Amino acid sequence: MFKINENYLKLPGSYLFSTIAKKVAAYQEANPDKRIIRLGIGDVTLPIAPAIVEAIHKAADEMGHAETFHGYAPDLGYAFLRETIAEKDYKAWGCPIDADEIFVSDGAKSDSGNIQEIFSQDSRIALCDPVYPVYLDSNVMAGRTGEYDAATGRWSNVIYMPCTAENHFVPELPKERPDLIYLCVPNNPTGTALTRDQLKAWVDYANQEGCVILYDAAYEAYISEEDVPHSIFEIPGARTCAIEFRSFSKKAGFTGVRLGFTVVPKDLKCGDVMLHSLWARRHGTKFNGAPYIEQRAGMAVYSEEGNRQVMEQVAYYKRNARTIYDGLKEAGYTVFGGINSPYVWLKTGDMTSWDFFDYLLENASVVGTPGSGFGPSGEGYFRLTGFGTYENTVEAVERIKRLK
Numbered sequence: 001m002f003k004i005n006e007n008y009l010k011l012p013g014s015y016l017f018s019t020i021a022k023k024v025a026a027y028q029e030a031n032p033d034k035r036i037i038r039l040g041i042g043d044v045t046l047p048i049a050p051a052i053v054e055a056i057h058k059a060a061d062e063m064g065h066a067e068t069f070h071g072y073a074p075d076l077g078y079a080f081l082r083e084t085i086a087e088k089d090y091k092a093w094g095c096p097i098d099a100d101e102i103f104v105s106d107g108a109k110s111d112s113g114n115i116q117e118i119f120s121q122d123s124r125i126a127l128c129d130p131v132y133p134v135y136l137d138s139n140v141m142a143g144r145t146g147e148y149d150a151a152t153g154r155w156s157n158v159i160y161m162p163c164t165a166e167n168h169f170v171p172e173l174p175k176e177r178p179d180l181i182y183l184c185v186p187n188n189p190t191g192t193a194l195t196r197d198q199l200k201a202w203v204d205y206a207n208q209e210g211c212v213i214l215y216d217a218a219y220e221a222y223i224s225e226e227d228v229p230h231s232i233f234e235i236p237g238a239r240t241c242a243i244e245f246r247s248f249s250k251k252a253g254f255t256g257v258r259l260g261f262t263v264v265p266k267d268l269k270c271g272d273v274m275l276h277s278l279w280a281r282r283h284g285t286k287f288n289g290a291p292y293i294e295q296r297a298g299m300a301v302y303s304e305e306g307n308r309q310v311m312e313q314v315a316y317y318k319r320n321a322r323t324i325y326d327g328l329k330e331a332g333y334t335v336f337g338g339i340n341s342p343y344v345w346l347k348t349g350d351m352t353s354w355d356f357f358d359y360l361l362e363n364a365s366v367v368g369t370p371g372s373g374f375g376p377s378g379e380g381y382f383r384l385t386g387f388g389t390y391e392n393t394v395e396a397v398e399r400i401k402r403l404k
Contacts, residue, residue: 007143012150016133016373017041020357027361037396039324039384040367042188042342044253046316048297049309052252055300059293073289075280077104077261081295084302085261089246095233097263101276103283104290104298107260108218108247112182113138114286115214115243115262118278119180126159126178128171130189130371130378132216135182153376162377163190165347169336170198173205181206183232184216186223189374189383190345191321191337193228199235206241212268212275213242218260221251221314223340239265243275250317250342250387252301252310259294317342320393321386327397328384331404342386345371356382364399 013019020040028036048056062068076082082099090097105111113134116123125139136158139145146157154160159178161171169192171183183202186193194202206213215232223230232238244263248254264276290298300306325338334347348356353370360366371381386393 005141005143007141010145010148011137011140012148016369019373020367020369023357024361024367027365031365034365036361036365036367037388037392037399038367039386039388039393039396040369042250042385042387043255044250044313044317044387045389046253046313048253048257049306049313051303051306051309052297052300055303055306056293056297059296063293070292073104073292073295075284075287075289076100076102077290078292078295081299082261084299085246088302090231090233090263093230093234095231096239097233097265101263101265103262103264103279104295105260105262105283105287106258106290106294107249107254108216108245108262109134109260111260111262112214112216112245114282115245115279116142116144116180118275118282119212123179124157124159124176126161126174126181126211127375128163128183128187129160129376130163130374130381131182132184132188133374135184135214135216136375153372153379160375160377163187163192164377165334165336168192169345170194173201177209178211181211181213182216183213184218185232186219186228186341187337188216188219188341189343189369189371189378190381191339191341191343191383192345193223193225193340195227196229196235199229199232203232203235203237203241207237211241213238215242215244217244218247219250219341220246221311222318222342224318225340228340233263233265239267241268243268243279248298248301251314252298252306253313254294254297257294257297259290259298316390317386319386320388320390323390323393324384324386324397327401331401338386344384344386346382346384348380348382353379353382359403360400363403364396366396366399 082102086099145155163169232242247260266276268275321338324344336345338344353372357370369383371378
């Protein structure tokens, strides 16, 4: 009889957003007259910017002619996109990143989940708590997390770094030495960020202890404060301890287009082995390259007109987040985030996270995300997203305020 990877059986329940979708579907079936406002999953609502749509049309037309047709993309991605990323996302911020250290992919979720494959099976991971579930779940699937304790919501071989209001959502350096450290800045779900000095402490720690920081910068475009770095590579020493993930999903609305990239510096080594070489081998073996049309769409994001249109959309979502933040604060809720991020994180008071989810759904027809779904320290918190329409955002806030 064939055998399965039993680590998959250790995963508790279904993926967080699948559970939410099932609850919402059941509510909608029972209440067909209710108009649900969804501020839960971090999916965008605005259409792709016109300059990017134009680039997609042009690239699609090119695929219809023999002289401009493109088959498999280069493993790392087309040079036109990688060179532009290196120039406008890194060198513009003073980051010493070269084009051949950039790997274009179908999104940061894939890369942040797959990166663990190039590390040893017995690598110890450290996670901010709460945090994006993919970091943990992908390591559970790999058999790296030990056993799950349902009573505490913790895995025996994971180093948890609580991020709560008490420590201003800034993780403390772990007392036990990890091999891999996941940092998401600006943070999903708390919407908070790290200052330059706070991030420098992590880079110094990782270099001193021989750790690798897996740095998810998917929400970099939402940074508003000057003291929050846009890339970990703005910090001296990061080239020898960090890998960075980026996404076009939330900046340019590519959740349905799928495009991202990962930066692996050649200075990051285990002994004499460059992690760049390992990721290049993994990338080339398991991935046939992001489609030409998507990469041309990504290129349009960096054009003068494309960048202007994209940042207008980012500003739209940031206004939504601020509307949620200000409205709920006025209503008496304790709220965080919403400044460097499209997410607002709030305390649920006397209710558990899932009880608050049910309360909002049943009494306001508003969908959010229970904080406990992001980790045990997320219990007692709740996430709302600024990715809805402005009109729906305003109405959702008014509905919630009426419950107070």
